[in-house]
Every structure is written in C-alpha cells, then in structure tokens.
Amino acid sequence: QKEVEQNSGPLSVPEGAIASLNCTYSDRGSQSFFWYRQYSGKSPELIMSIYSNGDKEDGRFTAQLNKASQYVSLLIRDSQPSDSATYLCAVNLGGGADGLTFGKGTHLIIQP
C-alpha cells in the first residue's frame, strides 16, 4: 500500500518568512515527486517536480529530496499572502502506468 504523509496543519507563517512543508512516503521504489498547490474550490496546479536527491530551486520555491530517508520537502522563501493555500505532496512509483499518490495536504496560512 503506497502512502504519502503530510502534516495537515494549519501551518501559520508570517509574511516574508520561510514556510517549510514536509512529506514522507512509504514506497522506497518511488521515482518522481511533485508539489501541487490547491486554492480552495480550485484544482491542483504544479509548483515543483523533483526526481534526484538534493535541492531544486525555482524562484522563491525550493524542493528537497532525500530518498534514503523517504522524505521530500518544499521551502517557500519570502512568503506572501497569496501563497496561502493547501500544498499537496504527490509521488509516482514510475513506469508510466500509475497515477500519482497524493498526501492529504498541508494548509498554509501566511499572516500579513
């Protein structure tokens, strides 16, 4: 049974600070990892994808992957009120035949 675990929050962070979102996964064979952002009543939109151990940066966002610890995280620098949303961690085993396994998401609130 593939599982993806996230702290549901809410995680409250002051504007301008760094928000740190964490995710663990159970399937050691997982190959692809994604962070999606979902605003209330909207569909998920991709923020970052990461496939190799280490850090991947894109603007204010940094994804970190540690396959040995089965851990993936998302850092948001200079947090803005518009970053307030639910962040979904998603994992794909690989092979192209599976859909994504999602965590239940972390609700992030950026306080002005």
Added chain:
Amino acid sequence: GAGVSQSPSNKVTEKGKDVELRCDPISGHTALYWYRQSLGQGLEFLIYFQGNSAPDKSGLPSDRFSAERTGGSVSTLTIQRTQQEDSAVYLCASSFSGLAGGGETQYFGPGTRLLVL
C-alpha cells in the same frame, strides 16, 4: 485546447441515478487520468488511460464505476446507481505521453463537483 476541460462543472443527482462525467485533455496529450477528491480527503487515483487503453482498472472504487476513452482524446467516467458516498469532486488530468517513467507533469482540469442526494 488551452487546458484540460471537464463537464459538467457541477452535477446534482438523486441516489440510484446514473451520471456521466466528461474530460477533454490538452490537445496532443496521450495520457489521461481520473482522480476523486472527497471532502477532507486527499486525491484518490481512479484510472489511467494510455491512448484508448486502460492497463489497470483496480483503482475504481466499485463495479458501478466505469471509464472509457475513444479516439485517444475525450474520456467519460460513468457512475451507475449513484450512492451518497460517491459525492466528491472528480478531477481529470492529462500528460504528454504517460511513458516517461511516471515523471511527467500532470495538468489538472477544473473538476466536476458531484452531489448525490
């Protein structure tokens, strides 16, 4: 099209009725996915199409659920004899080929909000 489209955007039905949900993927995307998001729950993967073929249907919640895709484009998800527990947002996503070891970005449509009374 510019993005994944789904119809209807909202559907209210009575328990026991059949419903059909439609997904039109991004033009040129051969892989299509259906997910379900229930209140307070994460997204649950239902089924995946590579072209018109669905290699694995084990994610469908029950035999009341079926999906098909014709012409390698539009897909329909059908729920027969709907139950109240079927109430959820049904999301469709597509990716370019579905063959890149699962590493492709999946782009989501706006979803169909289904309410079974």
